[in-house]
Amino acid sequence: MTVYANVGAPPGGAPAVEPSVPRPLRYAALGDSLTAGVGDRVEGGWRGWAALLAEALTPDGATARAPTGGAAPHAEPPAPFRNFATSGALTRDVRTQQTPAALAFGPDIASVVVGVNDTLRRAFDIAAIARALDEVCAALTARGTVLLIACLPDPGVMLGLPAPLARPLARRQRAVNTLVHALSARYGAVHLHAADPAWVADRSLWSPDRLHPGERGHRMIAARFHAMLTARGLTLGPPPPQEPERPPPTRTEALLWLATAGTGWMVRRSTDLLPELLWLAGGEMRHWARGTATRLDLRAEHALSRALTALPPAHPLARMGE
Template identity: 70%
Template sequence: MAPVRRFAALGDSLTAGVGDPVEGGWRGWAALLAGGLAREADETGTADGTDQGAVDFRNFAVSGARTRDVAESQLPEALAYRPDVVSVVVGVNDTLRRTFDIAEIAVALDRVCGQLAAEGAVLLTACLPDPGAMLGLPPPLARPLARRQRAVNAVVHALSARYGAVHLHMADAAWVEDRALWSADRLHPGERGHRTIAARFHALLAERGLAGGAPPDREPRRPPPTRADALLWLATAGTGWVVRRCHDLLPQLLRLAAAEVRHAARGTSARLDERAEHALSAALAAVSVSMDVAGPVARMGE
């Protein structure tokens, strides 16, 4: 295959690098991966002394971005950049909004993936763990979020199969439960987690001949966050995050939790899953994708 010259990253705070601090800001898995895509330098070099193996990297991801933000704001920038490889990892913020609509998410994500694939870019995608599990919420609160994230992941699986994406499965229980991979906020990977994501994507790209450099080192340079770090985050940045969610998601989430409790008491919880499946089927039908598409290509830790 032709060498990778340009790598673009689209998405939210996960791809923006939150949880992997470096001097001056965030780094993250995409930046770590970019360093491993370059071909080994030719000993003879070039006439002007430039490194023809170098890969240019642009990170268009923005913290808090939803799928529609990627489609409306980040996609035009990425298309103008004309990347050879482009990551599209988004969806968790959609599940944390009262306006959650799986059909809108499917249409927006199909637009992003379709237009980038039409330009010849190799897509990188990932399905993600649900935030309820990450935060350790009580079951009545966690189940609605889990149901939403499963729907988003199903759409990602379907579109990944349609466009031949390099897909990484990050919703495994082992990945969620390994606290050494996560930052103090319990929602974003820490340095070890970002390095693990980069290394797994690198391995998948190497199989396609698209990663000519050395894989990113999985060992972090900084110690993992402590319980004190988690408490400090909650007392500072975490307070603002909770307040924002109280205005947006929390009232609806409480109603959803109440419905979970009522259906559990009546023995009719399956109806909630059936409604979610119906909404998912309609969403996939809107982008003409079958529910029986191929599953994930790789799982974290394999």
């Protein structure tokens, strides 16, 4: 899966005859606030795991090279990288807005990490999510792009919500994660399982809002994706450092963030999220009182099964560069 580009040409304008050298891979990041870098603040805004991974996509041994003719060495340019992710993006936003832009960019590698915001919306529809995400994966792999995808933690657990609120969100996130697993196998994706209990429980990996990784968490995601890409034989530079560059926020800083930006987030989301959560909690409690709670799980499983069955046949995957 090494990507090559010819450099240099002998006098007279004839084609280059020296051996090809690896060029940096083109990387496009699609998704929501997790991929946009929220939680990993740097001067001027957010950075995040996708930007950290992009820095490691410069080929080994190509950081400096002497052009033909004995000129001074020049630095290898950083890997071409575009981050199309936006905070609050739903799966349909990735399909309709981000994917066309990513295809125009022509990536060798593309990460598609999305779905948590869908679970927090009133109009949660696993069939629509499945169709949209399948179309994204199909469009990218049809041009030979290597996919990076991830299943994600349950937001109810992350926020520490009471059981009547947490259970419906957990049911939705399980459905999205199961879908992601199925699409990972369908399209041969590099799959990061980021829903492990150990990952969720390690508070040092998370920002004060409890929904987004902090710098340490973003670095861990980047390092894990880097390791899996390396195992596939892609030409990469050294892995991103896992130790943070900045100290974690103090308790006072975390509380200040929650009282300002965190509160603003909740106010913006309450018009949609809060009524839906209360409606879901009410239904959950009624079923528990009747002893019929298992029906909710069965409905979710049947809806997911129908959504997966309804997907169109997968097309043969193209290889990188085809």
